[in-house]
Amino acid sequence: MTDYEGVILDVDGTIVLGSELIPGAIEGISALEDASCSRLLFSNNPTRGSDHYGDKLDPHGIDVGPDTVLTSATVSASYLSETYDDERVFLVGGDRLASILDEAGVSLTDEPAEAEVVLGSFDRAFSYEGLSAALDALENGVPFYGTDPDATIPVDGGTIPGSGAILAAMEAVAGREPDAILGKPSSIAASAAKRRLEIDAEDTLVVGDRLDTDIALGEQAGMTTALVLTGVTDRSAVASSPVKPDYVLDSLADVERILE
Numbered sequence: 001m002t003d004y005e006g007v008i009l010d011v012d013g014t015i016v017l018g019s020e021l022i023p024g025a026i027e028g029i030s031a032l033e034d035a036s037c038s039r040l041l042f043s044n045n046p047t048r049g050s051d052h053y054g055d056k057l058d059p060h061g062i063d064v065g066p067d068t069v070l071t072s073a074t075v076s077a078s079y080l081s082e083t084y085d086d087e088r089v090f091l092v093g094g095d096r097l098a099s100i101l102d103e104a105g106v107s108l109t110d111e112p113a114e115a116e117v118v119l120g121s122f123d124r125a126f127s128y129e130g131l132s133a134a135l136d137a138l139e140n141g142v143p144f145y146g147t148d149p150d151a152t153i154p155v156d157g158g159t160i161p162g163s164g165a166i167l168a169a170m171e172a173v174a175g176r177e178p179d180a181i182l183g184k185p186s187s188i189a190a191s192a193a194k195r196r197l198e199i200d201a202e203d204t205l206v207v208g209d210r211l212d213t214d215i216a217l218g219e220q221a222g223m224t225t226a227l228v229l230t231g232v233t234d235r236s237a238v239a240s241s242p243v244k245p246d247y248v249l250d251s252l253a254d255v256e257r258i259l260e
Contacts, residue, residue, distance in 0.1 A: 002259040004224065006038040006199035008217075010208030011053060012045065013231020014252060018156030021060045022230045024253025028207075029062060031256040037205070040197050044072045044183045044213055046121045046147035046163055047096040049103075067196075072148040072163075072183025073097050075192045076119065077104035079182050080145070090115035090137040092130060092166060093123050097147070112136035120170045120178065121147040122163040131169055138174040148183035150213065154231060185216035194221070207255060209233055211243045219243060228252055 009015065009032075015025045032039060041053055041064060050066035057064050073096075080089060081104040088109040091098055101108060101119075109115060115137035123130065138144060151164035171177050183189050194201065201222040208214020209231025218225035227233060227245035230252070238248060247258055 002035040005203040011043040013209035024251035028252030044148040076182040087116035093121035184213040190221040
């Protein structure tokens with residue numbers, strides 16, 4: 001038995017790095033299953049929907065259904081479709097995110113002058129022209145959101161700039177921060193996770209590799225938090241951070257000692 005009825009697991013940096021399975025991930029997931037913890041995967045990847053992670057993890061023997069996955073893309077799509085069902089959204093982001101938004105019923109526009117909401121995110125094609133268009137869209141004080149704050153993304157062989165880097169450029173030219181981030185660590189993301197798990201915060205464990213997203217989400221929501229050192233965070237970063245995890249684990253394999 002364990003004190004936790006459910007667990008929110010980050011993916012990149014916690015279970016996999018790029019396409020490679022992180023050593024100890026299978027052991028950790030097995031320990032959570034043996035403890036009868038309901039599992040929700042939550043990735044801040046704004047380019048993928050829920051189906052992607054089943055395909056990504058199945059070759060490693062990890063069974064993941066789309067109803068047990070959230071991403072910053074799916075949370076953003078759900079929030080915008082529910083909150084701005086009739087407004088046109090100007091997106092600074094990639095085609096995959098645009099498709100996820102469109103499938104959720106979000107009305108998109110490529111014209112800055114028509115923007116009634118602006119969403120900033122990861123975009124490999126981000127350019128000066130794109131930044132100029134974003135400035136035009138933001139000039140009228142329309143609601144401004146970001147999918148996630150991740151400045152970098154871990155990939156095979158290193159890191160690449162993420163949504164946070166693009167949002168920083170948009171903030172600089174617009175002279176204002178986003179009204180809200182929709183993915184981790186926002187209260188919007190925490191509420192989406194709690195609705196999906198249907199488990200009280202005090203009975204939920206959050207495991208991830210980022211202090212400012214995974215651990216901050218759990219801390220703000222009143223959940224127990226465990227940082228794994230297999231991603232972007234090391235022990236020196238933990239020591240200097242105002243966000244403090246309840247546990248620090250070398251890898252997901254060590255989650256078993258929390259469950260005992």
